[in-house]
Amino acid sequence: MPDPTEQNNCSVTICGTGSYVPEKVLSNADLEKMVDTSDEWITSRTGIRERRIAADGQSTSDLATEAAKQAMADAGITAEQIDLIIVATISPDAFFPATACYVQKNIGAINAMCFDISAACSGFLYGIQISQHFINTGHRKTALVIGAEKLSSMVDWEDRNTCVLFGDGAGAVVLTHDTDGNAGRKVLSSSLGSDGRQTDILHVPGGGSACPITPENADQNLNTIRMQGREVYKSAVNAMRKATEDALAGVELGAEDVDMIIPHQANLRIIEAITDRMGIPKEKTFINLDKYGNTSAAAVAIALDEANKTGAIKPGDIVVLVAFGAGLTWASSVLRW
Ligand code: UT7
Numbered sequence: 646m647p648d649p650t651e652q653n654n655c656s657v658t659i660c661g662t663g664s665y666v667p668e669k670v671l672s673n674a675d676l677e678k679m680v681d682t683s684d685e686w687i688t689s690r691t692g693i694r695e696r697r698i699a700a701d702g703q704s705t706s707d708l709a710t711e712a713a714k715q716a717m718a719d720a721g722i723t724a725e726q727i728d729l730i731i732v733a734t735i736s737p738d739a740f741f742p743a744t745a746c747y748v749q750k751n752i753g754a755i756n757a758m759c760f761d762i763s764a765a766c767s768g769f770l771y772g773i774q775i776s777q778h779f780i781n782t783g784h785r786k787t788a789l790v791i792g793a794e795k796l797s798s799m800v801d802w803e804d805r806n807t808c809v810l811f812g813d814g815a816g817a818v819v820l821t822h823d824t825d826g827n828a829g830r831k832v833l834s835s836s837l838g839s840d841g842r843q844t845d846i847l848h849v850p851g852g853g854s855a856c857p858i859t860p861e862n863a864d865q866n867l868n869t870i871r872m873q874g875r876e877v878y879k880s881a882v883n884a885m886r887k888a889t890e891d892a893l894a895g896v897e898l899g900a901e902d903v904d905m906i907i908p909h910q911a912n913l914r915i916i917e918a919i920t921d922r923m924g925i926p927k928e929k930t931f932i933n934l935d936k937y938g939n940t941s942a943a944a945v946a947i948a949l950d951e952a953n954k955t956g957a958i959k960p961g962d963i964v965v966l967v968a969f970g971a972g973l974t975w976a977s978s979v980l981r982w
Pocket residue numbers: 681682683686687690691766805806807809873874875877878881911912915939941969970971
């Protein structure tokens with residue numbers, strides 16, 4: 646087995662963050678009117694109180710564009726300076742072209758090379774790692790990495806097992822080449838992995854080449870999210886904890902060195918199971934899933950921006966990002982902020 650942990654040489658800095666969530670709020674009380682559920686069940690099982698839903702006509706690239714503009718403003722860069730755009734998403738505007746190309750058009754990043762990646766909830770962290778390699782090898786200088794989802798377009802709104810969990814939103818970072826090796830916000834170490842043996846426990850079964858939507862199956866909602874919740878839950882706890890420990894070990898740090906962990910925002914019980922076992926206290930755990938639910942690839946990206954803008958993470962802090970999602974995929978990165 647290859648070692649999944651990578652230490653990054655420090656010529657890349659995260660120079661800006663941004664995020665955007667749509668205005669429309671869908672509360673647990675609203676969902677009580679749609680399916681057989683209760684605010685008490687959703688809150689106690691997941692920690693989610695409300696989520697945001699994109700407006701009619703608002704696509705994933707629209708959400709991504711708003712997050713990108715914020716990240717560019719935070720970084721103080723122009724669109725022309727960006728030479729790489731990666732959008733991590735499982736809810737692209739279309740099968741093709743890439744959502745990243747729509748973002749490119751929207752912001753006028755005429756010098757960028759653009760593509761999407763599909764790694765579900767881990768996609769934003771995969772994207773950061775990919776962009777680091779482009780920048781470290783000198784092939785690109787300034788990257789925009791975005792996690793963006795309009796999951797409301799892929800949810801079966803009659804399935805209480807899933808429809809209460811997901812929301813829409815986008816988060817972004819700008820990474821750039823940094824000639825001063827020790828300055829700025831750095832990704833120190835990462836651990837990434839996948840397990841394709843468990844593709845079926847969290848997936849959208851239809852709409853792709855394996856199972857096109859036809860007049861005969863159109864009434865089965867095969868193009869919506871299906872999840873075996875308990876199986877995903879168990880795998881998530883184990884994989885996120887191991888990825889975090891591996892990424893920390895990659896730079897000879899331990900849980901006691903962590904100033905803030907920013908985990909994937911799927912379920913408060915999953916997060917607490919990980920942080921309790923690792924001995925990371927609540928005040929060092931960033932949570933916003935109560936407001937947004939699970940926004941897949943956008944979740945860690947939005948949380949990182951909020952942690953940055955609210956001062957929850959400060960210069961010099963050791964920050965751990967960790968995510969888990971369909972595939973299965975997982976990823977953790979240790980940052981020095
Ligand atoms: O982002 C990608 C990664 N995704 C995740 O990490 C999600 C992982 N899984 C989970 O977070 C949890 O498994 C869920 C929140 C999805 C479910 O929680 P659970 O404690 O595992 O519940 P369960 O699926 O075992 O269901 C318990 C009961 C069932 O009823 P019975 O069979 O015990 O009678 C469900 O039918 O709760 C029922 N149930 C609901 N009841 C009210 C399921 N959904 C709902 C609902 N409202 N919305």
